[in-house]
Amino acid sequence: MTLRSNGSHAPxxxxxxxxxxxxxxxxxxxxxxxxxxxPATRAKVEAAIAELGYRxxxxxxxxxxxxxxxxxxxxxxxGLYGPTSIQRTIEEAAREAGYFAGSVSLKEITSTGLxxxxxxxxxxxxxxxxxxxxxxxxxxxxxxxxxGVPLVVVEGDLSRGPSAxxxxxxxxxxxxxxxxxALGHTRIAHISGPVNWTEAEARRQGWQDALTGxxxxxxxxxxxxxxxxxxxxxxxxxxxxRDVTAVFSANDQMAIGLLRALHEAGVRVPDDVSVVGFDDxxxxxxxxxxxxxxxxxFAEVGRRAIAVLHAAISGEDEDLERLIEPELVVRTSTGxxxxxxxxxx
Numbered sequence: 001m002t003l004r005s006n007g008s009h010a011p012x013x014x015x016x017x018x019x020x021x022x023x024x025x026x027x028x029x030x031x032x033x034x035x036x037x038x039p040a041t042r043a044k045v046e047a048a049i050a051e052l053g054y055r056x057x058x059x060x061x062x063x064x065x066x067x068x069x070x071x072x073x074x075x076x077x078x079g080l081y082g083p084t085s086i087q088r089t090i091e092e093a094a095r096e097a098g099y100f101a102g103s104v105s106l107k108e109i110t111s112t113g114l115x116x117x118x119x120x121x122x123x124x125x126x127x128x129x130x131x132x133x134x135x136x137x138x139x140x141x142x143x144x145x146x147x148g149v150p151l152v153v154v155e156g157d158l159s160r161g162p163s164a165x166x167x168x169x170x171x172x173x174x175x176x177x178x179x180x181x182a183l184g185h186t187r188i189a190h191i192s193g194p195v196n197w198t199e200a201e202a203r204r205q206g207w208q209d210a211l212t213g214x215x216x217x218x219x220x221x222x223x224x225x226x227x228x229x230x231x232x233x234x235x236x237x238x239x240x241x242r243d244v245t246a247v248f249s250a251n252d253q254m255a256i257g258l259l260r261a262l263h264e265a266g267v268r269v270p271d272d273v274s275v276v277g278f279d280d281x282x283x284x285x286x287x288x289x290x291x292x293x294x295x296x297x298f299a300e301v302g303r304r305a306i307a308v309l310h311a312a313i314s315g316e317d318e319d320l321e322r323l324i325e326p327e328l329v330v331r332t333s334t335g336x337x338x339x340x341x342x343x344x345x
Contacts, residue, residue: 011052020048071309072121073103074114075132080226081253081281082199082296086132086154089302097306102126109133114141122147128309130154134166134199150312152305155198163312165305165322169199172294172326173206176248176276179292179328181214184337185246185274188216191224191234191258193250203250203278224250228257235261238273245273245337252277252284252293259287259333270335272342280329290331300324 017027022041029037030045037045048054071094075087087103094101102124104117114133121129129147133139134155153164180188190207193200204221211218222237224230231254238244239262249255255277259269267273269289277284280295301324308320 011054013054015052016045016048016054019052020044069098070100070102070124070126071306072124072126072129073101073132074106074117074121074129075103076106076109076135078226080251082251082279082298083132083134085298086301089299090130090132090154090305091302092299093302093306097310099127099306099310109135111141118147122149127313128152130305130309135196136198139198150309152309152312154301154305163308165301165308165324166199167296167301167324167326169202169326170206170209172278172296172328173203173248173250174210175326175328176278176292176294177207177210178214179330180246180248180274180276180334181210181216183246183274183334186216186337187219187243188246188248189220189222189238189241189244190218191222191231191247191249191254193224193226195223200250207248220244224254226251226253228253228260230254231257232261234258236265238262239265239267242341246275246334247273248276248278250278252279252281252291255291255293255333256283256287259291267342269333272338274334274337276334280327284329285331287333289333292331292334293329295327295329297324297327 013024013027013031017024020027022045026037026041027045030042031049073087073090073094075083078084091101091103102121104120106113106117114131118129126149128150130152132154139153139155151163155164155166177188188207188211190204192204195201208218220241222234224234231249234254235258238247238258247258249258255275258275262269262273262275269275275291277291277293278296280293284291284293304320304322304324308322310316311320
């Protein structure tokens with residue numbers, strides 16, 4: 001390839017065609033993501049686009065494909081590490097796939113709010129929607145509301161719809177609890193997330209299934225709200241319980257509060273009580289002690305969500321795996337069950 005734009009005008013599709021040695025129609029097919037282009041030809045066209053710095057005319061492309069190359073993202077203003085990370089990775093994956101992403105953030109999940117968000121995005125002529133909402137209310141709205149474009153839900157309960165993508169929350173909780181059981185713990189408490197969150201429900205069920213599968217009695221179960229403050233308050237209760245030697249917290253933030261409560265009560269981690277979190281937030285490896293936790297691959301969640309949405313938008317019959325496996329990250333907040341019961345603070 002030797003042809004280059006002389007800088008007097010922005011490169012156009014004809015320039016790309018001449019540089020790649022292909023027809024104008026072939027360049028159009030590559031730019032618009034249409035099939036029936038040989039991989040070698042597609043590579044030449046993409047190389048010419050990169051060399052020339054060609055930017056497609058989105059308005060013209062929309063007329064050809066009847067697509068806006070825009071997707072909508074609906075999220076909630078939780079400030080939580082997991083949902084925030086997922087939204088960022090979805091936006092990054094959307095850009096890499098050639099989409100512009102517009103988002104609507106809701107202060108709380110209500111039927112009216114979600115319906116309004118979907119209607120707002122449809123007025124922007126989006127090609128598809130990704131909803132980051134793991135509450136039962138959001139899934140109920142989706143069941144009743146057909147936006148008319150492909151919609152992918154990012155959450156842990158894949159049984160609620162064929163276009164759901166998420167980490168296997170149940171598997172993560174199962175592995176976390178089995179890790180504690182393997183260390184000899186028989187009385188393992190769980191600090192759960194809010195009852196209306198599907199992810200919290202799946203993690204609670206995984207904890208319970210691991211214990212019953214080992215012939216152990218689940219409990220105690222304490223309901224949290226994802227915050228470190230709630231973890232701290234519930235941790236004070238756990239510190240007064242002599243028989244609990246391990247705790248599985250449904251997220252790292254509540255585990256952070258729990259660790260402080262145990263420290264203030266003179267309960268040593270992991271000598272007296274072992275602690276496991278969920279998420280593998282950036283600070284989890286720098287706590288005292290470093291936190292054993294379940295890592296969620298948020299980058300892969302974003303890529304997978306956009307891949308599923310793109311396949312639906314393009315009408316491709318692509319069999320994509322919706323469920324992403326978590327990874328147990330073992331650090332020093334977990335240890336073998338103490339031989340002697342601890343004294344009540």
